[in-house]
Amino acid sequence: MPSKANDPKRKTWLETPTHTDFPIQNIPFGVFLTRDDIITIGTRIGDYAIDLGALHQLGYFEGIPLTDDIFLQDTLNDFIADGRKTWRAVRNRISHIFEESNADLRDNEEHRDIVIFELNEVEMQLPVQIGDYTDFYSSKEHATNVGKIFRGGENALMPNWMHMPVAYHGRSSSIIPSGIPVHRPQGQKLPNGATKPIFGPSRQLDFELEMAFITTDANELGQPIPADQAEEYIFGMVLFNDWSARDIQRWEYVPLGPFLGKNFASSVSPWIVTLDALEPFRTTSPKPEEELLPYLNYSGKKTFDINLQVSIKPEDKAETIVSKSNFKYLYWNMSQQLAHHTINGCPVNSGDMMGSGTISGPTPDSYGSMLELSWKGSKPVKLSEGGDRKYIEDNDTVIVRGHCEKAGAARIGFGEVATKILPVFKHKKK
Numbered sequence: 001m002p003s004k005a006n007d008p009k010r011k012t013w014l015e016t017p018t019h020t021d022f023p024i025q026n027i028p029f030g031v032f033l034t035r036d037d038i039i040t041i042g043t044r045i046g047d048y049a050i051d052l053g054a055l056h057q058l059g060y061f062e063g064i065p066l067t068d069d070i071f072l073q074d075t076l077n078d079f080i081a082d083g084r085k086t087w088r089a090v091r092n093r094i095s096h097i098f099e100e101s102n103a104d105l106r107d108n109e110e111h112r113d114i115v116i117f118e119l120n121e122v123e124m125q126l127p128v129q130i131g132d133y134t135d136f137y138s139s140k141e142h143a144t145n146v147g148k149i150f151r152g153g154e155n156a157l158m159p160n161w162m163h164m165p166v167a168y169h170g171r172s173s174s175i176i177p178s179g180i181p182v183h184r185p186q187g188q189k190l191p192n193g194a195t196k197p198i199f200g201p202s203r204q205l206d207f208e209l210e211m212a213f214i215t216t217d218a219n220e221l222g223q224p225i226p227a228d229q230a231e232e233y234i235f236g237m238v239l240f241n242d243w244s245a246r247d248i249q250r251w252e253y254v255p256l257g258p259f260l261g262k263n264f265a266s267s268v269s270p271w272i273v274t275l276d277a278l279e280p281f282r283t284t285s286p287k288p289e290e291e292l293l294p295y296l297n298y299s300g301k302k303t304f305d306i307n308l309q310v311s312i313k314p315e316d317k318a319e320t321i322v323s324k325s326n327f328k329y330l331y332w333n334m335s336q337q338l339a340h341h342t343i344n345g346c347p348v349n350s351g352d353m354m355g356s357g358t359i360s361g362p363t364p365d366s367y368g369s370m371l372e373l374s375w376k377g378s379k380p381v382k383l384s385e386g387g388d389r390k391y392i393e394d395n396d397t398v399i400v401r402g403h404c405e406k407a408g409a410a411r412i413g414f415g416e417v418a419t420k421i422l423p424v425f426k427h428k429k430k
Contacts, residue, residue: 005095006279008410012098013106014116016046021403021413024098027091028271028414029076029236032122039125041071041079043094044271049117050094058111060097060104064089075129076272080216080235081350087235088276124179124270127238128214128351130172134341135210135242135262135355137166138332140286142360145372150250162290165332165340167357170242171263175353177270178417183425184394185264187248201424202245202261204377205392208358209310209368209400210240211327213334214272215352222345227298230335231275233348239269239308239400239417240355246371246391266355269400269417280409281305285333295343302333306414308359308402310368312383315395320384322373325359325366327402394423 005027012024022028022044032049033039040053053071055061066086070079079086097105105111137143140157143166147156160166176182184205188197218233219225225233242262249261282301306327313319332340337354358368367373370391373381380388392398397420403413 004092006277006410008408010095011100012045013100013102014045014048014098019411020046021411021415022046022271023410023412024095025410026273026277026412027094028273028277029079030127030271031074031076031125032270033125034117035121039074041073041076042122045098047119049119049122050098051115051117052090052094054114055097058114061090061093064093066090074125075351076127076235077129077351080128080214083216084232087274091274091276124177126175126177126268127270127272128353130175130351130353131349132352133170133172133175133266133355134167134352135170135357136332136337137161137357138330138337139357139360139368140331141329141362142358142368142372145360145367149371149376163293164296165337167337167341168257170258170266170355172353174263175266175268176419177268178415178419180267181420181422182243182265182267183422185245185248185260186424187245187260188251189247190251197251202248203391204246204371205421206244206246206370207310207392207398207400208242208244209308209323209325209360210242210356210358211237211306211308211402212240212268212353212355213237215338215348215350215354217350218338218348219342221347223342223347224295224345225338225342225348227296227302227335227339230338231302233338234275234334236272236274237278237414238272239402239414241267241398241400241417241419242355242358243267244369244371265419267417267419268353269414271415273412273414277412278304278306278404281404281406281412283328285328286331295339296336298333298335298339302335303328303330304404305406306402306404308400311399311401312381312389312392313397313399314383314385314387314393315397317383317385319397319399320382322381322389323366323368325361325368327356327359329359329361329366330356392421394421396421
């Protein structure tokens with residue numbers, strides 16, 4: 001059942017930009033620090049952040065069974081654990097409160113001053129406490145490109161890739177919100193032609209254009225989640241830049257996979273967009289090229305048409321868009337990913353984060369990493385104000401953006417995740 005809040009004709013009494021990512025039809029959820037140094041759960045309409053904790057205390061959620069402190073927390077985990085019925089009721093109520101014709105809050109100046117903040121008055125936080133983080137490898141185009149680069153065209157895809165959503169478990173402690181800079185990682189590398197490794201900064205620092213979904217409490221130990229039920233346990237989605245140090249990773253990944261080349265940082269957008277808000281943009285996944293095992297079969301449209309782009313902005317220079325891709329290109333969709341993740345009985349908790357893997361499209365301008373865009377450095381990417389990039393350099397800021405747009409529906413976006421790369425961390429002398 002579509003949410004009432006998705007009505008494209010609905011307007012808000014708040015002044016919003018024409019092409020905002022956050023119209024009244026979006027109503028994402030996030031966590032922010034207010035001008036009074038109070039941390040709260042909130043939502044966003046246009047360029048305003050809305051304090052849901054204050055809104056609840058003032059009685060605007062009357063009739064919805066919520067605990068008194070549900071929004072007075074520093075993460076969304078408990079709210080997410082309440083389940084889809086609660087998420088939908090709260091989102092619909094927010095839509096009603098801010099609808100153009102509703103005077104309850106609109107005409108109450110005292111309440112508006114307590115509840116509504118301009119974006120420059122708040123500091124966005126990581127929206128959930130991430131207990132576990134899994135990164136999938138679900139773009140056929142990306143997996144094929146990487147295979148060609150390192151193994152040649154004949155062995156581009158590993159034998160298991162067409163039969164299951166390949167993934168690994170990453171580290172959640174280094175997942176950070178947009179705006180937090182990242183120091184260049186260092187570690188062991190094996191130079192071309194060498195037989196012994198050296199130690200030093202990564203010289204092949206790369207972004208990975210991804211999205212991630214956040215789950216609620218889903219299953220008990222031993223209980224698989226069927227693919228057709230998986231979306232009942234997915235709260236929403238964020239933009240995700242899963243940083244990668246290619247030279248460190250290449251030396252370490254055999255036989256157990258990514259480690260130091262991946263766990264130094266992953267950056268996420270701060271507003272979680274619900275699947276309800278994305279409903280108008282459902283589309284079909286790529287058709288399976290191999291017969292699937294039964295647990296990976298599903299019915300209906302299980303992916304979304306989300307336009308994605310990546311820009312590189314050198315310090316004090318204009319940004320250059322280097323990639324334009326789309327979430328719908330993923331061969332394995334979220335429902336298949338969650339079904340595979342739990343087929344062995346692995347329990348999933350509220351606030352767990354599942355990365356899509358790099359999202360590359362069919363054309364060179366839609367590749368989702370510098371490894372592909374520069375084809376391992378052999379084809380440097382030109383920048384708009386001169387110069388080029390093989391990989392990401394110190395003081396570059398990488399910006400990932402995403403939005404959905406089509407006739408007959410309101411534009412729904414994710415904002416951006418922007419991260420600046422700083423030089424290797426140096427200890428201060430005492």
